[in-house]
Amino acid sequence: MTHPPYLSPGYRSTILRAPARPPVAFRTDPDAIELTGPVFGHHEVGSLDADLTRQHAGEPLGERISVTGRILDSAGKPIRGTLVELWQANAAGRYAHERDQHPAPLDPNFTGAGRCLTDEDGRYRFVTIKPGAYPWRNHHNAWRPAHLHFSVFGRAFTERLVTQMYFPGDPLMPFDPILQSIPDEAARQRLVSAFSMELTEPEWSLGYSFDIVLGRTPTESS
Amino acid sequence: MNPTPSQTVGPFFSHALPYPHDWELVPAGHAGAIMLTGRVLDGAGEPVPDALLELWLGRTGDRGALLRGDGEVSGFGRCATAPDGSFRFRTVRPEGAYLSLQVFARGLLRSLLTRVYLEDRPDPLLDGLEPERRGTLIATGSGDRYRFDVRLQGDGETVFLDF
Ligand SMILES: [Fe+2]
Numbered sequence: 001m002t003h004p005p006y007l008s009p010g011y012r013s014t015i016l017r018a019p020a021r022p023p024v025a026f027r028t029d030p031d032a033i034e035l036t037g038p039v040f041g042h043h044e045v046g047s048l049d050a051d052l053t054r055q056h057a058g059e060p061l062g063e064r065i066s067v068t069g070r071i072l073d074s075a076g077k078p079i080r081g082t083l084v085e086l087w088q089a090n091a092a093g094r095y096a097h098e099r100d101q102h103p104a105p106l107d108p109n110f111t112g113a114g115r116c117l118t119d120e121d122g123r124y125r126f127v128t129i130k131p132g133a134y135p136w137r138n139h140h141n142a143w144r145p146a147h148l149h150f151s152v153f154g155r156a157f158t159e160r161l162v163t164q165m166y167f168p169g170d171p172l173m174p175f176d177p178i179l180q181s182i183p184d185e186a187a188r189q190r191l192v193s194a195f196s197m198e199l200t201e202p203e204w205s206l207g208y209s210f211d212i213v214l215g216r217t218p219t220e221s222s
Numbered sequence: 223m224n225p226t227p228s229q230t231v232g233p234f235f236s237h238a239l240p241y242p243h244d245w246e247l248v249p250a251g252h253a254g255a256i257m258l259t260g261r262v263l264d265g266a267g268e269p270v271p272d273a274l275l276e277l278w279l280g281r282t283g284d285r286g287a288l289l290r291g292d293g294e295v296s297g298f299g300r301c302a303t304a305p306d307g308s309f310r311f312r313t314v315r316p317e318g319a320y321l322s323l324q325v326f327a328r329g330l331l332r333s334l335l336t337r338v339y340l341e342d343r344p345d346p347l348l349d350g351l352e353p354e355r356r357g358t359l360i361a362t363g364s365g366d367r368y369r370f371d372v373r374l375q376g377d378g379e380t381v382f383l384d385f
Contacts, residue, residue, distance in 0.1 A: 003228045004331040011230075013329030016265040017374050021355075023384035029346065033280030034322050034335065034385065038298035044289040076223045083288075087238030095234040113238035149232060151239065157278045157322050158385040162333060164229040181331050182227045190226050215225040215385075 002215070004181035011177040012138050026158075034157045040083045040117055050116035052086075052128035060110035062091025062129030064205040067165070067193065070122040071152055074216040078122025085115045085151040086126050093132030093146075102134050127205065133172055145172035145179065152212055159214040166192045167208070228332035233272050235326075236302055240274075243290040245301040247279065247313040252294060254314050256366045258338065261307040262325065265375030269307025273327035275372075276300050277311050277338075280318065319345055320359075325372055335383045338370050355381050 006018035026034070048054055053064060067086075071079045089095045089112060092104035096111050110129065118124050131146050147164040154160060166173060173179055173192070182188045190213075199207020231239075248255045258277070262270040277299040284293030301309040313321070320337040339348065339360045348356050358380045361368040373380050 002225050006331060008331060011329070011331070013230075014331060015329075016268075017270070017327060017329035019334065019379055019382055020265070020375050021379055021381075023382045024347070024351065026383045026385055031318070033278060033316070033318065033320075034383070036278075036280060038278065038287040038296075039282045040287055041289075044286055072223060074223055074225060085239060087235060089234075096237045097234040098236075100234055111237060149229075149235065149238075151231075157324060158335065160276075160324060160333060161226065161228060162231045162326055163226055164232075178229060178331070187224070187227045190224065191229070212226045213223045 001183055002187050004183070008177065008181035011181055014181075037153055037155055037157045037159065040081065040153070042117060045083070045115055045117050050114050050124070050126050052110070052112060052114045052126065055111055056109040058109040060090065060107050060129050062107075062110075064127070065130050065208060066125060066127050066199060066201070066205050067148065067208045067210055068123060068125040068199060069209050069211040071118050071124065071154070072122060072211060072213045073154070073159075074213065076213075078118070078120075079154055079214065080118055080120055080122055082118050082155070083115060083153045084118060084124040086113070086128070087149045088112045088128065088147070089131040089134055091129050091132050093134030104132070104134070130167070130206075138177060143172050143175070145170040145176050150212065152214065154214040161212065161214055163212070164191060165210045168192055168195055230328055230331050231274060231326040231333075233328040235274060240300065240302050241288055245299050245309075245311050246290065247277065247283075247296045247299040247311060248285070248294060249290075250312070252312075252314070255312055256315060256368055258311045258313060258321075258361065258368045258370060260309060260370040260372065262303050262309065262327070262372045263307060263374065267376075269303070269305075270327055270374065271303055271305045271307055273303040273307070273309075273325055274300065275303070275309050276324045276326075277313060278322040278324070279313065279316055280322070315340060319343060323370075323372075325374075330374075334374070335385045336372065336380055337383070340368055351381060
């Protein structure tokens, strides 16, 4: 099983939000609108939107990184021109969000939001800083491992995916009820990016790679 | 290939995912526009103030999905819920029987996919549901105002699709 179950009591917020009834089988006609999705124009995404270090007058604090990978369908084919959105905490583990109460400093040079369209190979690329771990109130001494939030559209509304990317070797991963909500260890590992010396730029930034494979819609044959 | 697992959208997306006019699939004053409003409620009947809803009409249209241009209709809209759990979309009627609605929230480890039918009618999906659940997919209202509540859990739980 790839996805976490909706009800995962270790992550407390699921208890009153997970549907109690099973989802209804989606045996539908080929004209079902869920089998299509929005198309985004290149003019809708700015060329600097994928560089989170250049959105303010100065450079943000933190470890500069690049993150790149391909968006693939379940057959391994690249998905071109699809929208990828990314958001994250700053290097101190604080979000530029009014309701984040973590007493860590905001960075006036970092908002932590970016987006881009995939290229002809289905590839996206972001330049940003490595986010810090941050505490949350799920349980005593709860800390989220460092992570980037990703949102991907794909070609169909049924392919829509929101997920989180983690960093290799993060000691907080075994303690995180959100990552651990995924029952299968191999599936959890698919959310951990790979450090890449090849993608690392001398005197400039560390490189990470992270591919995203979208699910098969239930009406496709398996 | 093995798919990438889903994770929750979390509580902190409102500095990143909402964008100007995101809830307006059509501009104000558009002929035939309808307002679709409602609330997202949890299993205790409490409003969910940190959900993100996406509405899909089934065609991309000419207004732009992210950068609302001079066109008249976009197929895509997005709306973060207000502190009272409410959301709104200005849209047109779908060409078919329903609009597609996807729900993201803190506490949802994967998004939920459902449908908004503007009227009850014979339909392959609706007709396969238990009669008491059918109504959860049918918006109330008429003319240019419709209401659709999303109940994540418990009494009147909305029908969600297996996708
Ligand atoms: Fe987060």
